[in-house]
Amino acid sequence: MKISHLCFVFFSLVLAGCSSSSTSLTYYVLHSPNAKVSKHNQPTQKVALQQLVLPDYLQQRSLTMLTGPATVYVSNQHVWAEPLDKSFVQALNGALLSDKNIEIIPPHRHAKQSSVAKLYVKIDDFIASSDGIVLLKGQFWLDGKGKSEKIQYFDFRRPMQGDGFEQAVVTMRQLVSDLATAISDEV
Template identity: 40%
Template sequence: MIRAGLLIAGLILLVGCASDPVSLNYYLLHSPVSEESASKEISDRLRIDKIRLPDYLKQRGLAMQTSPTTIFFSSQHVWAEPLAGDFLQTLSANLWQDQGIEVFSQNIYDKAQTTGVTLIIDDFIATHQSFVVLKGQYWLFPADGEPVSKRFFLRAEQQQDGFEHTVLQMRELIARLAQEMAQASRLLDSATPQS
């Protein structure tokens, strides 16, 4: 009996010493090293009122579609920050750097007479067909005028395997969405009668 107990304890110790801890890889959607120009001239302003992500994107692990009906969540490759906040930070940086659009978050500057934005993300994932897709809809709510709704489906072909390349492709898709939103905002501004 004692002999069996010592044997089991020895096996447990061997297994515990033999296994390496799982290392985690953390990913940021925004680029902390991208340069921002503080003295850039403001071409427009947007107020982001809401960003909604599907439940599968609220997980900590990065997701990848592995078949038409299944999604894999990585336990080793995880977001360093909640994705909704990181998405907003990346979108805001792209709107400012590439389009000259200053972005307010909701409740930051409520008195600003500016266009409000609600953004609903349906999908933001690497697919089993070697694409990264960003799909959803946004609404622009001008200070005076009717709201405008736009659906978008953006995709980028995967040139390499791996989560790091996927995150870089995701950044590019957000930059393309920012460009599309800026264009829609300018069209809305030109169509809205000035008082």
């Protein structure tokens, strides 16, 4: 009797596990894979991205939303498809190249080109808020090519045109373009 009772409990648990639905994930990329690259635009200037620093809450896969003055919601269903630091560099390079004809080159290529300015970017906040505003705050500085290490602070904010994480990511792309404009003004 005990064995049949244990078998019944075991099979009940197996069936219960099979009947529950798994949570589906939605993946996002910050850079725009659909953006076309113009073969005719050759970069007129280059910068070497030496460092990109992200806050800890952006160094994990989940998308986040500011839900209060000091609370951050971390989504389990909405995640970045690739590390945000990699996608941020791709988005920034795309915005600089398409809008400003400036190319970000890897630091190891910079050693061969001494006339290239070094770019440092520190992100303090890059988050959507529950009131429909997305913000990108931090600082950047350029070194080399006649530039002194003057820190440029930025605080870009844009309203989302709709609700949800997808719209937040679209707005984040626009904020990266705002940062690209600020960087290009200093190059």
